[in-house]
Amino acid sequence: MTKQWVAPRPGGSEVLEYIDTDVRPPGPGEVTIAVRAAGMNPADTKHTRAAQADAYPMSIGYEIAGVISAIGPDTQIASGGGAVGDEVLAFRVPGGWTEELTVPAADVFAKPASLGFPEAANLLLAGTTAADVIRVTRASGRDTVLLHGASGAVGVSVLQQLRPLGARVIGTASERGADTVRRYGGEWIAYGDGLEARLRDLAPHGIDVAIDAVGTDEAVDVSLALVADRDRIVTIAGPGRAAADGFAAVGGVQPESKAFRDSVRQRLIDLAAAGQLEVPVARTFPLADARDAAELLESGHPGGKLALIP
Incomplete structure (x- = not known):
């Protein structure tokens, strides 16, 4: 069991609910990540406002950083290798505002040691x-x-x-x-x-x-x-x-943009590892306080990136 934020119906921060959900074990080509930080982006609650009716309840969040807690058979992450205990970041993934998440290994990359979890969790959506x-x-x-x-x-x-x-x-x-x-x-x-x-x-x-x-x-x-x-x-x-x-x-939903953004993820991680791409984080919130964090995000003046910490 894990905790996860969802939007049960159309709306912004005011509709969000914190629920218990099961974590699916990873199959081939998948890894499970114990989340140490979830990135926050304006798109997170923008997309909860106007989706098709069958999209609800909708999980929230597209990028995370954490530690691999399980890995599927015959599986490598996008940057190569991958083992339980490795520090990683992932983008684009569904439902990142959570404690633990199973995601495609193709979207998971080794986290540079020089990059904190809140910074790593906010690198790729804005960067791509x-x-x-x-x-x-x-x-x-x-x-x-x-x-x-x-x-x-x-x-x-x-x-x-x-x-x-x-x-x-x-x-x-x-x-x-x-x-x-x-x-x-x-x-x-x-x-x-x-x-x-x-x-x-x-x-x-x-x-x-x-x-x-x-x-x-x-x-x-x-x-x-x-x-x-x-x-x-x-x-x-x-x-x-x-x-x-x-x-x-x-x-990011346009096919050409999506393909390009996926293709540059490793390059951007390498730039961050070399100190050439910084991610200014203004504030972190406990995961349980995601509704308050989302209200600040929606204000349009967060003062920098925000991250949720389980």
Whole structure:
């Protein structure tokens, strides 16, 4: 028996229930992980709000870090090997807000010793999303990149992944996020009235790429005004505007994005192991307090990544 959070019906943090459930023993190609930290992402409760009726009760959470407690016969994890007691992380998996979980071994990777469990549990959803928007926009060292929402989890990962390429990145954020943008190699600019004019002054030779991680009309309108090639504009939060205005929107359920994100997981883990990809964790909560943590997540101002600790 283990404890797990589920959404029994459509809704956000207000509908979540903490239930007892059985842990299925691992078969061939599977491992069971004793969870030491569960990552938290806006998608966790976003997806509980509007699924098909037959999806409920819906388990919650897509990424975890922990210790292998059982391994199926003739099974290796994605990074090779794997034995009971090994420290690992896993993404993308169903139902990560739990104490113990059986998952496909193909989604499990050795955890770098230098990475704490809360950091490891929050590395890959944001990291693979960031890698995906860089892929779609073809951002390179020759480019000036406008990054909306630069102090958020995806934005921070974009900044770090673009830094070795030498791209110039101008990142929008509130004044509270300014130091975060600068810490990870971006040039901070406040969003709000006059953003387009201020950006034209800051980048008189133009903006080559725009990455939108917030989905506001301001972010989209400014991006369309400043970037000549709409193939080099992408959003992760404004699919309606993307469809209406003819630029890209990416999401993990899209087949091409899913395949790419799965393919870069080990590379991102290696970057984190080398100290080249940090995961700022603002706060951890006991697993039993997941509803409180989800309320903070839904506020839109968690101040960094959150993790649940069984």
